[in-house]
């Protein structure tokens with residue numbers, strides 16, 4: 001051990017100073033050592049030298065808490081090296097066992113002078129010790145082990161040795177406690193890691209399940225489309241009289257067939273598109289467009305509003321150029337306006353366009369569709385964007401629809417780099433906004 005630089009080179013080192021240095025070294029080891037055993041070793045070595053012990057051992061409770069096992073030793077007689085690892089001391093048995101059982105320092109001044117210790121005489125003689133001191137180690141209010149020092153000659157410890165031992169025992173107790181905590185942490189960590197692996201596996205399974213489901217849906221939708229196209233085609237031929245004249249009743253029946261078929265085709269197309277979006281298979285073909293022209297195109301194909309409802313398109317006079325894929329964009333606008341028509345019994349449906357530049361200098365184009373219809377309660381405003389979700393199930397019967405329109409609109413808008421959002425007040429009306437970057441994101 002290095003002496004303090006300030007100590008005179010030939011003066012006998014001051015005991016108190018040496019004790020302090022030992023305590024500091026142990027504290028240092030306590031703070032920096034990775035493994036508690038290193039702290040035990042350093043403490044044993046420093047203290048054994050200071051108190052003049054021949055060797056020393058740190059014992060901790062084993063898996064069976066009634067047994068103590070050595071976890072670190074200093075200067076243990078090499079001839080008994082093999083025995084050390086095997087050695088178990090029963091709590092309550094012998095000086096070390098007593099120190100643990102009773103939680104007090106047990107000093108043996110002279111092994112050979114005490115008949116009660118006759119069992120230890122042979123070992124003491126062979127290993128070369130005559131006295132010992134066992135100091136209990138405590139952690140979390142319990143005695144977890146002991147540190148025992150063995151001396152060659154019968155010996156009585158001085159008061160300063162005792163105080164040093166107590167100090168060291170405290171530090172070793174803290175080490176045992178820290179080891180305990182680290183062990184707990186490590187176990188918790190291992191458990192977490194295992195759980196993570198399991199969760200990840202489950203997540204992957206779920207993902208795979210979702211993919212298979214989407215794949216299945218895409219195939220089924222595709223297969224449904226082919227016969228339905230044939231049905232619609234023949235209905236068209238019948239209605240147009242190309243397969244012979246129809247009476248009024250027959251015409252009405254064929255028209256109902258054609259309408260139901262068209263609705264079914266709409267549903268299948270929406271499903272197919274939504275599935276392709278989820279599978280990441282929706283390809284975009286951006287081109288130079290004009291925001292107002294896109295809005296007009298969408299308005300051409302929306303259903304007529306109810307009597308007393310007016311559609312107002314407040315579109316800019318000049319051009320509002322942007323770069324995007326017109327097909328999905330018109331589709332979203334058509335959905336939004338169709339919904340507004342469906343849920344508005346009086347008043348106006350207003351379509352507006354605005355352009356804006358965000359904080360990062362990016363240009364955005366936004367289309368808003370504002371209605372004076374039934375409105376949507378605050379708690380429903382997020383749900384309506386989920387697939388097959390409608391404000392209430394009865395809506396389907398009253399207003400028709402499948403609950404796919406907004407899910408698809410939002411999916412497409414996000415694919416275009418933007419989003420669809422809603423503001424609404426129950427009973428007053430709703431305002432949906434489609435907002436996308438005026439130029440496609442760089443990766444496109």
Ligand code: ADP
Pocket residue numbers: 335339340343371373374375376384389390391392395400401402403404405406407430
């Ligand atoms: P669909 O209209 O086919 O049911 P959507 O996904 O387009 O499916 O809409 C989901 C639900 O959101 C509708 O059923 C309706 O409850 C609500 N909703 C959508 N647009 C409006 C609107 N403009 N006004 C009131 N409710 C609306």
